[in-house]
Amino acid sequence: xxxxxxxxxxxxxxxxxxxxxxxxxxASISSGGYYWSWIRQHPGKGLECIGYIYYTGxxxxxxxxxxxxxISVDTSKNQFSLKLSSVTAADTAVxxxxxxxxxxxxxxxxxxxxxxxxxx
Amino acid sequence: xxxxxxxxSSVSASVGDRVTITCRASQGISSWLTWYQQKPGKAPKVLIxxxxxxxxxxxxxxxxxxxxxxxxxxxxxxxxEDFATYYCQQANSFPFTFGPGTKVDIK
Numbered sequence: 001x002x003x004x005x006x007x008x009x010x011x012x013x014x015x016x017x018x019x020x021x022x023x024x025x026x027a028s029i030s031s032g033g034y035y036w037s038w039i040r041q042h043p044g045k046g047l048e049c050i051g052y053i054y055y056t057g058x059x060x061x062x063x064x065x066x067x068x069x070x071i072s073v074d075t076s077k078n079q080f081s082l083k084l085s086s087v088t089a090a091d092t093a094v095x096x097x098x099x100x101x102x103x104x105x106x107x108x109x110x111x112x113x114x115x116x117x118x119x120x
Numbered sequence: 121x122x123x124x125x126x127x128x129s130s131v132s133a134s135v136g137d138r139v140t141i142t143c144r145a146s147q148g149i150s151s152w153l154t155w156y157q158q159k160p161g162k163a164p165k166v167l168i169x170x171x172x173x174x175x176x177x178x179x180x181x182x183x184x185x186x187x188x189x190x191x192x193x194x195x196x197x198x199x200x201e202d203f204a205t206y207y208c209q210q211a212n213s214f215p216f217t218f219g220p221g222t223k224v225d226i227k
Binding site: 046047048049051052060061062063064096098100104105106107108110111112113 | 121152154156163164165166169170173175207209211214215216217218219220221
């Protein structure tokens, strides 16, 4: 059973960089067939796709965030990471890491989510 | 980006009711449509993938249909554990956008 766990600071100051890591257990990021994803949910709102990475390092970023987002993968640690620069209060959200299955084109596993608040 | 809309935005229903939620894409997405259920404070859970395929372990009272731009999620007989928010997501082209959600609550 694959499990994903987000980790990182819960509070980030405006203009700084938000950094989160997702540790995957029960499956290998290098096995292929999946995109490893970051998705966020603003308080009381819907879901927003931030971006995806394949184990080869290929990335897809949401154009609305592309200038500020970097997603990377460390296959040796079975982790992938999110960096979002120049954050503002509008980036306050619950951030989920997730596994997107290519064959079904759906997200079959999610982390529990971590609330990141942007505030001075 | 492909825009996804859902209707209704909320629905009040009773246990045993049949509930239908509609999702519409701003352009054709073939059958690349997934339905999720989310309960408060929890991550979403996949119900239906590729428009009409039931995810393993999901009760058969959930069903999906549609292709192109118009899709539906049907709960044939609403159970107490089904009160939640439901989202559709297209996976035809990146970014894989979500609908705004439909909240199903108790009448």
